[in-house]
Amino acid sequence: MAVRSSFFNSVNGDRRYLANNFAEYFASFISNGIFPTPSNTLQVYEKTNMTVTVKPGKGWINGYFAVNEYDYDLTLDNADGVLNRIDRIVLRLDFNARAINITVKKGTFASTPVAPTLQRDADAHELALADVYVAKGATTIRQSNITDQRLNNALCGIVHGTVSQVDTTTIFNQYSAWFSETTGKTESEINQWQLTVKAEFDEWFVSIQNILDGDVAANLAARITTLEQQLATHQAEYAQFKTAIEKEVAELQNANELSVVKSVKDSEGIFKTVTYKRKSDNTIFAKSVLSGGTSPQYTTRTLTFYNADGITVKATKIYTLSYDADGDLVSEV
Structure with missing residues (x-):
């Protein structure tokens, strides 16, 4: 039919509606995304080893409703030994399975990996909850490896009613860029500081290694005594030298x-x-x-x-x- 309308009472069975009719109706004024309360709705957290946890919360996709009542654990595949990858945690509406599930979309191995593309077609519609960076050789996922995508309108967003979706993409991108730059710079500075401190420590340790062998206290005391004696000798030598120089100057001046x-x-x-x-x-x-x-x-x-x-x-x-x-x-x- 060119024109459709709903919903009306049925007379002798002439008005029958399917779930997708109601979904289409609700989708016309309720936008896709996660519900904003509480603030950690469906947020992805580190757990142990290669396992992450999705917190309880509610989501909405194309008029269909999903509820995660408890912490939901997902275990990622092991890391590669040479290349990195980015896995994407998604809230997936599967039209064929007639269900919404939380799943992992495994990324492709690469030296500079990118997150998998979301599926949004007649078979499924996905919202990205988070991207997880799986570094080569990693055995544990840290919170710093998890990029929260819930506020990114292009990938997920917040559920709104008749008001259009508030566009948080720009501020999210700015925050992500700042975070990446800051953490990268800080990590580099910390690594350089560690190398410098280690080199200075190694140099210092070599200089005192012989002193620390055996009776540490006795060796240190002997070393201090030796230094004091050397200092006293140098001071005495300098005093004699200074006196000699001053005497020489005076004699030369007096002798014109x-x-x-x-x-x-x-x-x-x-x-x-x-x-x-x-x-x-x-x-x-x-x-x-x-x-x-x-x-x-x-x-x-x-x-x-x-x-x-x-x-x-x-x-x-x-x-x-x-x-x-x-x-x-x-x-x-």
Whole structure:
């Protein structure tokens, strides 16, 4: 018939209706999808090993109603050893079986897999509840491997009445893109951090391995004592060297054997560099350089001594300069 109408009371059996007539009627003003309450209606969760669980909830497909009363477990096929795949958990209306079931559509193995296409024809109509990423060699499905597709209108969506379906696809896609980018970046940063920390730990452990052998406490105590003795020796040597250098400078100055050359004059009229040269051959004996802070209150003076060639550095001493409230130099240590 070109024009059909329903529903009317039957007179002597002249009005008889089938289930698909009622489904067509309800589908005209109730959209496909899952019912929004509770919020985890038909949501897919990890369970153990390769098993996932679909939470209780209700769904609606082309005028037909489905209810999942309890947690519904689905076990995915084992992962491949070389390639990945994406399985899709679907709510499937099967017209031939006259039933709506929750099933797994197994994906195709690939290095960069895609989820299986939903079937939507005269034989069946499917809604995607979630996509599950099955990585190569995986033995367990984690929640991070499960992409919730319930709010994606193109794949599932929320049941609405006479009002058109609210389009949540855009916001869902934005969230998915952000989530993928963020988790990928974070995973990469964590992996790099782990490699760096491991390398530093291995280097440190090799350096102390001999110390930790045997009596750990005794070895550590002996090591600390050795370091303290070495430090004391170096401090004593440095003090002697500093005294000798200062004595040498004083003797040279007193003997009038050094000439003084000032350079790098700042806006306050202070020469930042003072060079001491041997008069005998004009080679550099020492150089004093002011730095840090602002003129005229520089905070650092670096004094460098040179060997007889005037080029090779013999020693370097860095002094910290301190000033009082009037800006006068009060200490140089």
